[in-house]
Amino acid sequence: MKRFRGFVIKEFNHILRDFRTLLILFGMPVIQLLVFGYVVTNELKDIRVAVYDPEGDRYTREITSKIMSSGYFVFDGYLENEGQIEEKFREGNIKQVILFEPGFGRKLMREESAGIQLLADASDANTANLVVNYTSAIIQDYMMDLRKNSGVRFQIVPEVRMLYNENMEGAFMFVPGVMALILMIVSALMTSITITREKELGTMETLLVSPLRPRQIVLGKVTPYVILSFINALTIVAMGYFVFGLPVQGSLGLLLLECLLFISVALSLGIFVSTMVDTQQMAMFFSMILLLLPTILLSGFIFPVENMPVILQWLSYIVPAKYFIIIVKSIMLKGTGMAFVWKETLVLLLMLLLFIGASVKRFKIRLE
């Protein structure tokens, strides 16, 4: 045990003396959370929309109700005057204001053309784009129906403007995702790099000749990263709560236990990668391709898995982050307990056993 402790201390020294490692370990979670917080959102659901309709008539009401009943939007209310637009956006509840030009219905009948202005909150450009595109499509749809029924060649021209950046509701989506990503990077990537570094330097051989057992060496190298990953998980949950107002509805203890489980899975993956390659570069390459990309692309964190080709949907079932994100969302947002996440937890446990078993096997093969 004393031998082991000295070894762990040495590992901490490596980490604490390398500025770049420190930056990755502690700077990255904060930066990534902020970056994703402001950039990534993708789901359109119950987006609140206000309407400015100075002279309501049959057409404007039909358009409004068609938009609001689409399922993507929720009617926030009518505005009294244009001055309220600014104020409404500032409050941060609505993402879009639809303005009908005065005398919309009359113009449409007389000139066969009328204007609608769509103002979108471009706090995150992606959402704003989606909101505007969906709304325009619904208006087009309405126009087609109108043409078919009356035979008149109406033309409604939506005019689009994007407004500022201050919304943060994407947090509910991305905090669990960023958590999975960071834990994957710190645990898997850093572990595989630190183990292959010893191989590259030749110190691994010296350690293997020593009375330290291989599992002590691996555990010793991994222990500091478990602790650091756990600190990262705590940081992310705290930032989610204090910066983005993301609640933890369920049990914090359960959430942290699940984090520990996911960290272990990621570490075992990192160890597995390091048994396959001999250089830090290869370790980084493998970790990026095999671990990070699937975590970003296939976990449902940024891109909805439901919209992917079937093959990718199948592939997503072997991405550990997918299960972790489901678990975290259930616990944080829905406040559910073990009864609802046991299946995902079981999958992660099985993956953990599988990767550890595979690593031990690979390690033995190398020895012979």
Place this chain on the structure above:
Amino acid sequence: MKSEKTVIKVRDLVKKFGDFTANDHLNFEVYEGEIFGFLGANGAGKTTALRILCGLSLPTSGEISVAGLNVYSGRDMIKRRIGYMSQKFSLYEDLQVHENIRLYAGIYGLSRKEIRLRTDHLLDTLGLEPVRNKRISELPLGWRQKLAFSVAVIHRPSIVFLDEPTGGVDPITRRQFWDLIYDASHDGITVFVTTHYMDEAEYCDRVCIMEAGRIEAIGSPAELKAKYHATNMDEVFIKIAR
């Protein structure tokens, strides 16, 4: 401090990697306290044999004992009794001199008091006291090699294995390095060293010359020179390799 006691005994050691035979029925013995040189060109199978003796790799077949223990069953006990210095550099560059010493001494289970005493003694002998708190990366290569050797024997092993320890070092540092090896040998540590420098072969008590996975000659430098009618080990080697 030579004796007739065998510390390494190798009988019919065979190591195969697929179809390639790296070690083809090796037979030799190493006596306690001697400096045993394992010579050969690159790829002759020196390192493969050394790795098997250290427990880094398992033989395909053969009976091998190290420090009186069987390499199959006594692996863990063997590890406590041997020291090892690899071809590559084995100290951590981002750790300080005394931290490296403490790490390896700790891994070999020395007590805190012993670690302190041996660290002071070691730094004093090597004249490295002034750089005690410097990181390894700040030391010249020659100093590092000497330190690496001293660290490899800090737990007073019965055998120390050196895998081409003087690669890339200038002749003067090499000479100083060999002084350290002699000191260790005087203290009763058996030294098993691989090298492809033939001048170093002259420093060994006995040498074993390998060629394409087989042992071609074994004996003291004087015996080999007489047998092959050569004036130095270089000629011996050329005659064998021919």
